Structures are given as C-alpha cells and as structure tokens.
Amino acid sequence: MKPLVLICSQDEELYLVLSHILEVDGMESELTTDANExxxxxxxxxxQAVILDCQPASxxxxxxxxxxxxxxxxRLPVVALVARGxxxxxxxxxxxxxxxxxxxxxxxxxxxxxLNKTIAMGQERFSAVGNGxxxxxxxxxxDLVSQCVRHNGHEIHLGLTEFNLLRHLLENPGKVFSxxxxxxxxxPDNIHVCVxxxxxxxxxxxxxxxxxxxxxxxxxxxxxxxxxxKLGG
Numbered sequence: 001m002k003p004l005v006l007i008c009s010q011d012e013e014l015y016l017v018l019s020h021i022l023e024v025d026g027m028e029s030e031l032t033t034d035a036n037e038x039x040x041x042x043x044x045x046x047x048q049a050v051i052l053d054c055q056p057a058s059x060x061x062x063x064x065x066x067x068x069x070x071x072x073x074x075r076l077p078v079v080a081l082v083a084r085g086x087x088x089x090x091x092x093x094x095x096x097x098x099x100x101x102x103x104x105x106x107x108x109x110x111x112x113x114x115l116n117k118t119i120a121m122g123q124e125r126f127s128a129v130g131n132g133x134x135x136x137x138x139x140x141x142x143d144l145v146s147q148c149v150r151h152n153g154h155e156i157h158l159g160l161t162e163f164n165l166l167r168h169l170l171e172n173p174g175k176v177f178s179x180x181x182x183x184x185x186x187x188p189d190n191i192h193v194c195v196x197x198x199x200x201x202x203x204x205x206x207x208x209x210x211x212x213x214x215x216x217x218x219x220x221x222x223x224x225x226x227x228x229x230k231l232g233g
Contacts, residue, residue: 002028003119004046008038009053018051021108042076043176048119051079054089076174077118081106135170137217137228142170161186162205169228178225202226
C-alpha cells in the first residue's frame with residue numbers, strides 16, 4: 001500500500017503540483033480545504049503525514065497551527081509550507097511545535113527527503129528485537145515472544161484480554177476502532193461478547209497503565225470507539 005499524505009490548502013494549483021510530486025515518488029495524496037475536516041480525516045483514514053499550506057489566505061491560520069498539532073499529538077508528522085519573509089508566522093509555527101517548516105517556492109527534494117525519512121521511522125515501530133518482534137509506542141514496548149509489556153524499562157503486568165487489546169492498538173496507532181471491531185480482533189468467533197465488555201477491559205487497561213504512569217495513551221471518541229494516541233499533558 002502506498003503512503004497516503006493529507007494536504008490542507010485552498011490553493012488547488014498548489015495541490016496539483018504537490019500531488020504530482022508525491023505520485024512520482026510513490027505516494028498518494030488527498031486534499032482538504034478545512035482544518036476541522038482535516039482532523040476528522042486523520043481519524044478515519046490511515047495517513048502517514050500532513051502538509052499544511054500556511055499562505056496568508058490559507059485556512060491554516062495562526063490559531064489552527066496549535067490546535068492541529070495538539071489534536072494530532074505524535075500520531076502524524078506535520079509539514080508547514082510558509083512564504084519567504086513571513087517571520088511572524090514562523091514564530092507561531094515554532095511555538096505550535098510543527099515538525100517541519102519549508103519555505104515557498106518549494107524545493108521538492110527537501111519535502112520528499114523529509115517525508116521518506118519520517119514515514120520510514122513510523123514503519124519501524126513494528127520492528128525486530130532479539131529473536132522475535134516487539135511493538136513500540138512512545139515509552140511503551142511490547143515483546144510479542146515473551147508477551148512482556150514495559151514502560152521506560154519497567155514491566156507492566158496485564159491480563160490476557162488486556163494484553164491482546166493493547167497489542168491490537170499498538171499495531172494500529174492512531175486508528176479509531178469501534179467496540180465491535182475490537183471484539184472481532186480480540187475474541188474468538190465462537191465467543192459472544194457484549195459491546196460494553198470492551199469498556200470494562202479498556203478501563204482495566206487504563207487503570208494498569210495509570211499505575212505505571214503511562215495512562216495518557218488510550219483516547220475515547222464518543223459514539224465511535226477507542227484509539228491509541230499520545231494525549232499529552
């Protein structure tokens with residue numbers, strides 16, 4: 001599957017140029033002109049990066065920078081495209097914690113170099129460790145061979161169901177799962193499980209993670225389900 005990049009801009013000509021650059025390098029892209037829609041799309045689609053067009057007439061205004069970065073947390077790298085000489089805008093971007101700032105007119109090689117590096121780093125979360133495989137998310141590490149979970153090197157003891165739930169979330173960071181999807185992923189087909197059972201096990205998982213000082217990972221989306229994210233704070 002090709003990496004998917006979400007572009008937020010009201011400049012259709014810029015989008016056509018960016019989409020062509022990305023396509024030639026083996027990536028796909030899609031466009032949104034609304035910051036609120038941008039956040040919604042990142043929760044429903046599996047994007048690998050976001051590009052914000054920060055031209056003065058763009059929807060990505062100063063207050064949008066901080067809100068977008070706060071909502072995306074560390075789920076996705078965010079690239080901001082800024083006009084030369086926009087010093088005040090650069091300061092807002094730095095304060096908002098935008099991952100990468102590139103000046104327009106854009107040098108395609110710089111954009112592609114950054115995207116390829118960050119996308120590759122994201123794919124390395126599911127990587128080889130020792131003789132087996134481990135999953136990483138922030139300071140969390142799950143060894144799939146020993147079925148051991150650690151936070152900052154300290155072991156966390158989980159029940160089997162909580163372990164399987166966390167594993168599924170670790171394998172799909174940032175993706176929102178409904179309760180039904182989590183049931184299908186964790187329980188055998190011949191076992192009937194009430195959807196509210198998921199809430200009980202998520203609560204237990206959160207309680208255990210809280211005891212290990214790493215409770216800010218599982219996000220609840222009302223009427224939609226759960227996702228694994230660094231919520232900050």
